[in-house]
Amino acid sequence: MKSIYTEVKVLVSATVWWETLFSVLAILENIDINYTLVESSALFAQGVVLQEKPIHAQTAPNGLELSIQWDLMQRVAEAFGVREKPERQAGCESFHVPYQGLTVTFYSYLNTVVVTDPDRLQLQHMNRTVWVKALDYYLHAYPEDHPVTLAVQRYFQQLQQHNxxxxxxxxxxxxxxxxxxxxxxxxxxxxxxxxxxxxxxxxxxxxxxxxxxxxxxxxxxxxxxxxxxxxxxxxxxxxxxxxxxxxxxxxxxxxxxxxxxxxxxxxxxxxxxxxxxxxxxxxxxxxxxxxxxxxxxxxxxxxxxxxxxxxxxxxxxxxxxxxxxxxxxxxxxxxxxxxxxxxxxxxxxxxxxxxxxxxxxxxxxxxxxxxxxxxxxxxxxxxxxxxxxxxxxxxxxxxxxxxxxxxxxxxxx
CATH class of the missing domain: 3.40.50.150 (Vaccinia Virus protein VP39)
Incomplete structure (x- = not known):
């Protein structure tokens, strides 16, 4: 899977971010769409902070990023009222939609089955199941000195110390x-x-x-x-x-x-x-x-x-x-x-x-x-x-x- 990570400023309250996510997931569940949180959304949902000194402990990315099945993009676009054609780059399609004050980005990776992705991980938040891209993937997807690699390494170090x-x-x-x-x-x-x-x-x-x-x-x-x-x-x-x-x-x-x-x-x-x-x-x-x-x-x-x-x-x-x-x-x-x-x-x-x-x-x-x-x-x-x-x-x-x-x-x- 090609990475399409872009830097995201931390501006949104965590409460708003999670509430918006669950609202988006409710729409996806209603039209029977499987998903995986990716990029900054996957990192945040698993507790990874890109800045060594975060602005505030209760802040979150100013957007949501989800991967969905490549042949279901049209169904999702219709559910969110998107008429424009998806953007395309290197085996990936994407479209953006403003939703409840956040920008929601949907990605589809051609010839990739979402539910069988070995890096797809289940976690629980507020008694709700959320599917995310595992941190192991992001630990190896970028150069050693990339902010994401360093952030995941810091997170694993902290988790290891706690464990x-x-x-x-x-x-x-x-x-x-x-x-x-x-x-x-x-x-x-x-x-x-x-x-x-x-x-x-x-x-x-x-x-x-x-x-x-x-x-x-x-x-x-x-x-x-x-x-x-x-x-x-x-x-x-x-x-x-x-x-x-x-x-x-x-x-x-x-x-x-x-x-x-x-x-x-x-x-x-x-x-x-x-x-x-x-x-x-x-x-x-x-x-x-x-x-x-x-x-x-x-x-x-x-x-x-x-x-x-x-x-x-x-x-x-x-x-x-x-x-x-x-x-x-x-x-x-x-x-x-x-x-x-x-x-x-x-x-x-x-x-x-x-x-x-x-x-x-x-x-x-x-x-x-x-x-x-x-x-x-x-x-x-x-x-x-x-x-x-x-x-x-x-x-x-x-x-x-x-x-x-x-x-x-x-x-x-």
Missing amino acids: SALNQSAWNQAAYDAWVQRHGPPQVQAARIQKDPQTRLASLNKYLPPIAGKKVINLLGSHGTKAIALAILGAQVTIVDMSQENAHYAREVAAAARVQLRYLVTDVLKLSPQELDGSYDLVFMELGILHYFVDLAPLARIVQQLLRSGGRLILQDFHPVSTKLLSSKGKKHKVSGNYFDKSLHATDVAFSKHLTEKDATDIQQVYQRYWNLGEIITAFAATGLVIQRLDEEPNSKIDDMGIPKTFTLVAER
Whole structure:
């Protein structure tokens, strides 16, 4: 889709803008027209402000911009009393109509189906459904220094900070008790890891280089089981995680196992410049971590900066087919999701299932973004990391045979 963004002054009150939008949508619904908010309207509806210092928090663009089906332009024009022929440029038609003090612009992109657009995203405002062009699209549609690109980047940074604060608060509520419930007291867990560290590394083993003496960092390392297993095998291991409770448990397990473990309690995206010195032989992340990031590019850059030349990334996570597309119940599987969905999902923090009912009642919800394989691979490859392999692992349950459960991405700097 060719972008036709034009700068829009911020002059209109947000209340007027939303009321006008809903009035326009009522007309479209009456004539059975699907739409997507685009350009400045899509940005504003999702909370993006083009100016770093907005004129006023309750102001909005002085117009509405909507994409509609290319072969339904005439019907929409008639509904709004427009007789002029649409303007045409590079595969796009458009017309403008003054409506309730705003300029409403309708675009149609030839041979594009509005409702199947993978960048079409549903949001809620005042208990109303609104369809918008996803911010991911605008993050990549313009040059890096374009005002829209910079505005979306600022928005994602703010959203990530908000999301990280929620996650940090949630993971500091009762994680230590959750791990004791799940794995046992630190002494018990330490003895289990010491007995057979290779088994604790599970599916990581086939991707690991010779590890003795190597400098390893485990991002979002949680309770530290795999990191401690690597330390027992002779690696110099650092964990990065924002939870003091996770660190408390991991440090006690490491002490009981009599190994050195460096645990940095911080947001991965806020690692100090001194840490990002390109000295690590191995960066690994595994199982249930990518969905905490609203934009993968900053994480991928951190990984690239941590690795030495020839250093390796091993990333294992749950397969998007299972997390985004299918819902399963016993032997029955249903395609109930959207593989290209770009929305945030509110959910309980991961360790809540290991808590007692009393403790679990106070757990906060966090927001997650589920990524597809193309988005994941592209994010890391874009930093210059060389993709060595991508393995898709099947589900081990008989009822789920043939369905991918996890994937492993191996890349090198």
